[in-house]
Amino acid sequence: MKFIVRAIFFTELSVFLGFFGYKVIFQIPPEAAPRVIEQRLALKAAGYTGGQLLLTNKYLESYRYHLGKILRKADFGYYFFANHPREIPGEVNKQIFPIALLPVMILGLGQIHGNWGYLLGCLVLAGDLGRFSAGWILVVWGVKRLICAKY
Amino acid sequence: MDFGSLGSQKTDMRKILIIFILGLIVGGGFRFYRLGSIPGGFFRDEAALAYNAYRIWTTGTDEYGISYPPVFRSFEVFFLPTYVYLSVPVMGLLGLNEFSGRLISALAGTITVVVLGLIAGKLWGKKAGIAGLVVAVISPWAIYYSRGAFEGNLGVMFFSIMVLSWFNFVKNKKPAWMVLSGLFSILAMYSYQAERLVVPVWGLVAIWLVRKIIWENRKTALISVIAGIILLVPLLKLTLSPAGYFRATGVSIWKQNRPPPGWVEGKNNFWYLRIRQVLALYLAYYSPRNLFFDNDYNKQRAAENYSVFYAWMMIPLAIGVWSLRKPKNNGEKLLWVWLLAGPLPATATADPFHTYRALLVFPVIGLFISRGLGVIWEKLGKLGILVTTLIALVSVAGFWLDYATITQAVRANEWDYGYKRVFEVVRSHPEIDRWVIDDPTTAAYVQTLMFAPEYRVGYAREIGKIVNKNNYYSDPQVLRVFAWDNLEIRTISWYNIDTTGKTGYVAHSSRLVDGELQTIPGAQLIEQINYPSGKAAFRILNVVR
Numbered sequence: 038m039k040f041i042v043r044a045i046f047f048t049e050l051s052v053f054l055g056f057f058g059y060k061v062i063f064q065i066p067p068e069a070a071p072r073v074i075e076q077r078l079a080l081k082a083a084g085y086t087g088g089q090l091l092l093t094n095k096y097l098e099s100y101r102y103h104l105g106k107i108l109r110k111a112d113f114g115y116y117f118f119a120n121h122p123r124e125i126p127g128e129v130n131k132q133i134f135p136i137a138l139l140p141v142m143i144l145g146l147g148q149i150h151g152n153w154g155y156l157l158g159c160l161v162l163a164g165d166l167g168r169f170s171a172g173w174i175l176v177v178w179g180v181k182r183l184i185c186a187k188y
Numbered sequence: 189m190d191f192g193s194l195g196s197q198k199t200d201m202r203k204i205l206i207i208f209i210l211g212l213i214v215g216g217g218f219r220f221y222r223l224g225s226i227p228g229g230f231f232r233d234e235a236a237l238a239y240n241a242y243r244i245w246t247t248g249t250d251e252y253g254i255s256y257p258p259v260f261r262s263f264e265v266f267f268l269p270t271y272v273y274l275s276v277p278v279m280g281l282l283g284l285n286e287f288s289g290r291l292i293s294a295l296a297g298t299i300t301v302v303v304l305g306l307i308a309g310k311l312w313g314k315k316a317g318i319a320g321l322v323v324a325v326i327s328p329w330a331i332y333y334s335r336g337a338f339e340g341n342l343g344v345m346f347f348s349i350m351v352l353s354w355f356n357f358v359k360n361k362k363p364a365w366m367v368l369s370g371l372f373s374i375l376a377m378y379s380y381q382a383e384r385l386v387v388p389v390w391g392l393v394a395i396w397l398v399r400k401i402i403w404e405n406r407k408t409a410l411i412s413v414i415a416g417i418i419l420l421v422p423l424l425k426l427t428l429s430p431a432g433y434f435r436a437t438g439v440s441i442w443k444q445n446r447p448p449p450g451w452v453e454g455k456n457n458f459w460y461l462r463i464r465q466v467l468a469l470y471l472a473y474y475s476p477r478n479l480f481f482d483n484d485y486n487k488q489r490a491a492e493n494y495s496v497f498y499a500w501m502m503i504p505l506a507i508g509v510w511s512l513r514k515p516k517n518n519g520e521k522l523l524w525v526w527l528l529a530g531p532l533p534a535t536a537t538a539d540p541f542h543t544y545r546a547l548l549v550f551p552v553i554g555l556f557i558s559r560g561l562g563v564i565w566e567k568l569g570k571l572g573i574l575v576t577t578l579i580a581l582v583s584v585a586g587f588w589l590d591y592a593t594i595t596q597a598v599r600a601n602e603w604d605y606g607y608k609r610v611f612e613v614v615r616s617h618p619e620i621d622r623w624v625i626d627d628p629t630t631a632a633y634v635q636t637l638m639f640a641p642e643y644r645v646g647y648a649r650e651i652g653k654i655v656n657k658n659n660y661y662s663d664p665q666v667l668r669v670f671a672w673d674n675l676e677i678r679t680i681s682w683y684n685i686d687t688t689g690k691t692g693y694v695a696h697s698s699r700l701v702d703g704e705l706q707t708i709p710g711a712q713l714i715e716q717i718n719y720p721s722g723k724a725a726f727r728i729l730n731v732v733r
Contacts, residue, residue, distance in 0.1 A: 076492070079597035082722030089593045092586075093493075104499055105481050112477040118468035119450060136464060147513075 069098035113139075116172060134172050138179075142172065145179030200314060207318055208302060215301035215325040218588065219294040219334040224287035227336060228596045228720060229603030231488065232631045234337035235638040236262035238289030241275035243648075251637065252667070253652045254660055258422040263631035264666055270346075270379040271339035284638070289337045296345035297334025301325050303348040304551055308558045310355050311519045316562030319504075322577075323554045323561065326584040329496040330554070331591070332489075333547060340547045343380035346372045347387065348551055351526070355519055358398050363408035370412045374419050382533035384423070386548050389529045390522070397518045430664045439537040441466065446538070472541045473531035473549055476502055484543040488602035491587070492595040496543060496550055497557070498583045504560030505553065511563050512556065526552040597720045606717045606725035607635040610694055613715050613728050614640065620692040620730060626680040627696035627726075633668055633677055646673035682708050689732035697724040709733060 076093040109115065117139055119132040134142070230238075240250050240260050249255050250272075251262060260267050274292045282288040301324040309317020324330055333341045350372035357365030373391055376383040395402060402409050427433065441462075448461035472478055480499045483490035497505075515521040530549025534542045543550075565572045607630075614623055625632045636643050650669040660667075670677050680693055682700075687710060702724065705711055710733035717726040 076594050076598060079721035080593060082718075083593070083597040083720035085593050085597070089589065092589055092594060097493075101481075101493065105477075108477040108481040108499075112475045113471040114468050114475065117471075118464055136467065 065095050065099040066102045069095045069102060073098050134176075138172075138176055141179035141183070142175040143179070144182050145175035145177070147182055148178035204309075204314055204317065208305060208321060211305060211321040211325050212298065212302055215321075216294075216298045218325065218331050218584070219297045222592075223290050223294055223335060224285060226592055226596060227603045228600045229605030230286050230289070230607065230635070230638065231336065231603050232263070232634055233265075233267075234286075234289050235604075235634045236260075236265075236631070237267070237271055237337045237339065238275065238279075238284060238286075239634060239637045241272045241289075242279045242284040244272065245276045245279040247648075251634075251648075251651065252655045252660065253648060254655070254657065257660075259426050259661070261660075261667075262634055263668065264664060266661075266664070267339060268378050268380060270375060271337070271342050274342070275337075290335065293336060293338050293341045294334050296342045297330060300330065300334075300341075300345045300348050300551065303345065303352050304554060304558075307348065307352050307355065308555055308562070310352070310359070311517075311523070311555075312559055312562050315565045316558050319561035319565065320555060320558035322580055323501070323558045324551070326580055326587070327497055327550070327554055328491060328494045328587050328591075329543065329547070329550045331587070332491055333544070338544065338547075340380040340382065340544055343376050343383045344547055344551055346376035346379055347383060347548060350376055350387070351390075351522070354394055354522075358401065358518060361401055361404070363405045366402075366405065366408065367412050370416050374416060377420070377423060380547075382545055382548055384427070385533045386526075386529050389532070390525055393525045394522055397521060426661065429661045439539070441469070441536060441538045466535060469538070469540065470531055470535040473534065473546050475541075478541045479553065482541070485540055486542075486602075487599055489543050491591045492598055493590050494587050497553070498587070500579055500583065501557050504557045504564060506560065507563050508556035508558070508560030512559060523552055523555060527556070600719040600721065601723075601725065604630050604635060605719055607632075608639045609715075609717045610726055610728065611636070611640040613717075614692065614694075615642070617692060617714065621690045622674045622676070622686070623692045623694065624676045624678065624680055625694040626678065626699045627694070628679065629696065629698060633670070636675065636677070643673055643675055646675075685731055687731050687733040689730045692728060692730050695727050695729070697726065700727050705729065 073093050073095055077090055080089055080093070116133045117136050236251075237260075240262065243249060243251055244256070250257050250260050258269060260269055260272055271292055275289070278288045278291050282291070301321060304324040305317050305321030308320025333344075350369050353365050353369035353372060357363070357369055373387045377387050447458065448465040450456070451458055451461050479495060479497055480502055481495050483495040512520055512523070515524060527549065530552060531546045534545035537545060539545070561576060564576065568575075610625075614620075625636070633647070637647060647669055650672040651667075654669070655667065656663075680695060680699065682704075685691070685693070685708075689712070692714065705713060705727060708729075708731065710731045711729050712732060714728040714730060716724055717728070719725045
C-alpha cells in the first residue's frame, strides 16, 4: 500500500515540476495588482498614508491568491456536488466522486496517520490529477478499513 | 463523566486566574476599543435593535407602539427580545447612540471568551483552557460579531454558559447547575432564531447521556422542566404564528419555489438533487475553504482579507479533530453534537455559508482548535507555546489593522454608512421645508428614527394610526409609514420634482450615480457625503429653476 501511495506521490511531483516549475507557487498573479491598487486608494482616501499602506501589498496578495487556490480545491463541494452553492468562478464544476463514496473516504481518513505527507502533497502539488488520485487513495483506505473491521 | 481538573494546585490557580484576567482585558480591548465608530456605519438591523430598546426605555412600547412585546418587529422582520430588553438599561444610562446599541454584543463577546476558556479547561486541563481562551480572544469571527449589535452573538454567550453549567452539573451532580443550564438554554432560545433549533437537539442528547444522574435528581428536574415549559410558552405560541415562522419560511430552501441546482424536468431526479443540495449546504460549514479563506458570501458579515479563523488554525484543528475522534467522555461527545448540530438552521436556508445563522458552530470549532493547541503544547513544551504565541500575536495584530483600516475603508457601504451625517445636514438647513430620502437598499425609516430625534414623535403618531394590535404578530406584510412630518421616504423621479428650492433631496449614490447630478437642470448640491474610501455615499441637493 505504502509503495503505491509513494509511487503516486512522486509521479505527481515529477508531473508538477516538469509542467509548471517552481514559479507557479512563487509568481505574483496578475489578479493581485488591481486589488492592491483598490485597497491602497481606499486607505489613502480614508486618511491612512503611513505604514498602513503596507497592509496591502503584492506579496501578501500573492500569498492569499495561492492559499485561496489550494483551499478552494479542498472544498467538499468541489468533489461531491456539481452546481454546489459556492462554485469556483470561471470553472465548470463537475461532480468528481459519487456522494456515496463520501462516508468511505471519511473512513479512509483514519489511515492518514503516517501517510498524510503524501496525501497532502498530492492535493497541493499536482492539480486535478493529484486530487483525483488523493480521493481514490482515501477510498482504498476506507475500503481496507471496512474489510479489516469485518474480519 | 470524567472531566479533567482546571488547576488543582493553588499556585497554578493563581497563574491561571492571572491569564484569564489578562484574556478578559485583551479580549475586552479588541471588542470595546472605539466600539461606536468601528465599524463605521450603523447597519439597519443594529438600528432596529437599538431604537426599539430606546423606545422601551422611554415609553415602554416598541416602534409600533406595542407595550413590552415578547417579540419585536422592524421592516417586516421579527426578532427575539432578549437583546432589546438587555439593552434597555444601557439606553437609560448612555442614551441612544452607536456605542450603546453595540454594548451588549461586545459584553457578550467578552464573557464568551472566558466561558470558552473554562469549557476547554474543564474538558482537557489547564493548557487547553488557556488555548481556548487565546483562540476565543483572537478569532476573527469572535471579534467581528462582538463589534456589531448582533443578537446572535448574545445567543452564543448564553449557549456557551448553558454548556459550561451542564458540564458542572454532570461533574458535581449539584442540581443547581442543572437549573442554571436550563435557564441559560431558555435565554439562548429567546435570543436568536438558530438557537431555537440547536438548543433542543443538544439538550435532548445531553439529557439522554446522563439520564441516570437526572433520575437521581428527578424532583428538581421535573420542577425545572415544568418551569422551562411555562417560560417557553410565549415562544411556543409565537412559533405557531407568522411572527415566529415568517422569517424562517421566508429564507427556507423548501419555500423559495426554486428547483435544486442542475435540475432539468424529466431528465433527472428532483429529490436526489434536493438532498444533494442540502448536503452541500451543510458540509459548506466544515469546508476549510470557507472557514479559513473565503468567509461569508455577504460582505457585510465579513472582514476584508480574513475568514472566520486564521489559516494556520487548520493545523491545530486537524490535530484536535483527530485527538477527539473517539470521545472519551460525555463532555467530548456533547462537543461533537454541538459541532454537528450547529449548522442545521443555516443549512435549511438556501444561502451558502451564512456565518451569522451558523454562528453557533464557530465556538465549538474554536474548542477543537484549542484541543489541538493543547496537544501541540503538551508535545512541544515551551517552544510550542512560544511559537504559537508569536503566531497568534502576529495574526491578531494583522487582523485588527486590516479590520480597523482596510475593511472600514472598502466596506463602509455594507454598513449603511452616512446616515448620521445626513441628518446633521438636514438639521443645519431649516430653510428647507420638506425632505425626501431615496435609498432603496436600506430601511431608511429606521435610520431616521435612530439618528433624527426630531422625527421620532411624528413617526410614532403616524404608525399608531395604521397598526392593528390584533394582527401585529399574524400579519407579516409591510407595516410602516413612508411620509410623516416634513419627511418622505420614496423613490425620486428626477423628471417630476419641486423646483422652488424648498424641498431637499437625499439620494443614495446608487440612485443618483456619479455624473448624473449635472444632468438635472437647476440642481444645487448641498453636500456630498462620502464613504471613507472617497466614493459618494449620499448626495443631498435641492433644485431651483
